[in-house]
Amino acid sequence: MEEFDLEYFQKRILSGIEKVFKGGRVLFAFQDEMKQSIIKNLLPKNHSVFLFTDGGFEKAEYQRVLLTSDQSDTDCSVQVYEIEYPSKFFVLTHRMVLGALMGLGIERESIGDIVVQKDGRVFFACTKEISPYLEKEFTQISKAKIRLKKTTQRISVFKEANHQKLFVSSLRIDVLLSAAYHISRKTAQEMIEAKEVLLNHLPVSKPTIQVKPNEIISVRHKGRIWIEEILGSSASGRIVLNLGMLK
DSSP, rough: OOOOOOOOOOOHHHHHHHHHHTEEEEEEEEEEEHHHHHHHHSSOSSSSSSSEEEEEEEOOOOOEEEESTTTOOOOOOOEEEEEEOTTOOOOOOOOHHHHHHHHHHGGGGGGEEEOOTSSOEEEEEEEGGHHHHHHHOEETTTTEEEEEEEEEEOOOOOOEEEEEEEEOOBBBHHHHHHHHHHHHHHHHHHHEEEEEEEEETTTTOTTOBBBBBBBEEEETEEEEEEEEEEEEEEESEEEEEEEEEOO
């Protein structure tokens, strides 16, 4: 996981909130779920600052965040494109699309979700600010010629979850990671220390944290898990639960 300066990010958000207090508006580029949670937690409890988000897709992971003093000001300036390409002869992947965009010098925060559907259709969201540049320069991915087509269709970023029954000694986060991903407790603890694990989109600081049902554990390169239901205890005293998993 890339190094993240939490203090600097919080200062940026607080500066933006101060600007809104003075009647301005602040539109951030695409933020992941962790940063979205931090922004929401920093908002004042009164209603002088309104927050709007949009990722261009239903249930988008990456979303632009707008802070404004005007409740009717909701435009987050997101553009969604479909990538038209010779799908009969070429298969596009998420990694290929992102790599090609980065190759154009585009900042990651200017790109939202990249959606590759089962039928081969590919969509991505971006800031409207870079749309003219992309329409001119983004014409090829690997050896395939492509064409960008604007779309206003609200596609759902839906992934089907897997489910499994687990027997665990406790609801500690390192114990759940160990059981879900078939890794040692030590490896799970090292992942937490390396800041590769988020709980409800925020970094986990201790492996001893107890996880509650429906809280989301996000793991770098592995996906997400959550406790769907605690079923009871086994004869040996272990906790029996249903676990949801998304890769």
